Amino acid sequence: MEEPLLRSSLPVPGRTGGECLRDAGGDEAERAAAKVRRKLVLALLLAIIFMIVEVIGGFIANSLAIMTDAAHLLSDVSGFAVALFAGIYAAKKGGSSHSFGYHRIEVLGALASVLATWLVTGVLVFEAVGRILNPSPVDGKVMFILALVGVVINLCIMAILGGHGHGHSHGDEGHNHGHGHSHGHGHAHTHGHSHGEKHSHADHDHDHDHAGDVHSHAEEGHAHGGHGEEGGEEENINLRGAVVHVIGDLVQSLGVALAGALIWWKQDDPRFAVADPICTFVFALLVLLTTRSLLRDISDTLMERVPRGLDADAMQAKLEEIPGVDAVSDLHIWGLKPGMPLLACHLDIASESAACDVLSRATQLCRSVGISHSTIQLSHRGLPCCAEP
Structure with missing residues (x-):
């Protein structure tokens, strides 16, 4: 059952309310997050080893298709590494210098990954153009064997990453949904001109005597780098994204295997060697397509765009429909x-007496559309701080 937004409770001596909430479900979430990290580490090691094998094998076979497959694998290696380190850093508090925590390390890492992958792919496409104009022999046998090994490795990585389930995934990266536990914090700060400032917390209360506006700060899932369900949830999102990339690698390895088999079958006919650079062009396009959505997410985040799936105009209309606003x-x-x-x-309210109800309804509205962290300021002309000079 969800904790009410505004309630009074006594903190356990020597422990904060947040620690009590974390004890209720944090241990289980930490175990789930640790399991996800172990899967990512194992998948990362396998991907790095095979990427090195493909680079060496590509040189031996003189195959650009193998090298392009290795470049695509580089994006997966980067993705695994970003997901792994983002999960670790997301659990750390940013302190006073990084009040939002280190969540955007994931975005910066993803940007570096995309740029590196595009650079390598661009070099290979340039080389493939030269191969079309001046064909060179390719060892179809080595190419075919490496591609088959790639199929096996990708299946192994899928088996490692698979079976993560939905036990602790209750958020979404745009549209993914799961089921699990919800342990959040609610904070409401109410300032009045005659009643002082009242802070009502989901965990504990504080009363102060100063006037000001009415502010609400509601947070669920420790969005600012605290520990809780959010970390495991985000890592599961990264895990699902990694599985999608591995499926793309699997398709690419099958394509390289077919091209290798064709070249091996017609090894004595140099005309069939053109299948190698053709595969490079096709796989370069695949790399662009698979990284397009990632680049869009990076751009949306850095430009602070309204998250896709949320409508700011509709949200404003719903807030305006709240009684008292x-x-x-x-x-x-x-x-x-x-x-x-x-x-x-910023919400202008009809009367000071409606502040708590408006605050509660606005926060619940935010949570209902998936916004776990909201900061709402309420003002009323009757308050001294809100009166016009």
Whole structure:
């Protein structure tokens, strides 16, 4: 059952409310996250070893198709590494210098991965053009054998990454959904001109005596680098993305095997060697297609675009429909990283007495559309701080 947004409770002596919540489900989430990391490490090692084998084999066979397959594998290696290190760093608090945590390390790593993959692929395409104009012999036998080994390796990686289930995945990277446990924090800060400032927390209460606006800060899943379900959830998202990339590698290895078999079958006919650079062109296009969505996500995050699947206009309309809300301004929705949307807005309310109800409804609305972290400021002309000079 979800914790109510506003309630009073006494903290356990010597322990914070957040620690109590983490104890309830954090251990299980940590075990799930550790299992995901072990899978990624094993998949990463296999991919690195075979990538090196493909580079060496590509030189021996004089095959650009094998080298292009290795370049595609480089993107997977980078993806595994980014997913692994992002999961580790996402669990660390950023401190005062990085108040949002280190979640965007994943975005920067993904950008470096895409650029490196495109650079290598571009060099191979340039070389393939030369092979079309001046064909050179290719060892079809080595090419075929390496491609078959690639099929086996990709199947092994799929087996390693598969079976991760949905036990702790309850978020989405755009549209993925799962089931699991929800342990979040709710914070509401209410400032009044005559009643002082009241902080009502889902875990504990603090009362202070100063006036100001009404602010709400609601967070679920420790979006700022805390420990909890969010880490395991995001790592499972990365795991699903890795499986998709491995499927692309599997298809590419099958294509190289067919081209290798054709060249091996007609080894004495140099005209069939053109199948190698043709495969390079096809696989280069495949690399572009498979990295396009990743580049889009990177661009969306760095440009702080409204996350896909969320409609800012519709969100503003829903906020305006909340009883007691007169106007909505300064609405901002962005993603700290793919799958981690945030919201900030300013709500003008009809009366000070409606503050808590508006605060609760607005926060619940955010959570209902998948926004786990929201910062909402409420203001009313009757408050001294909101009166016009």
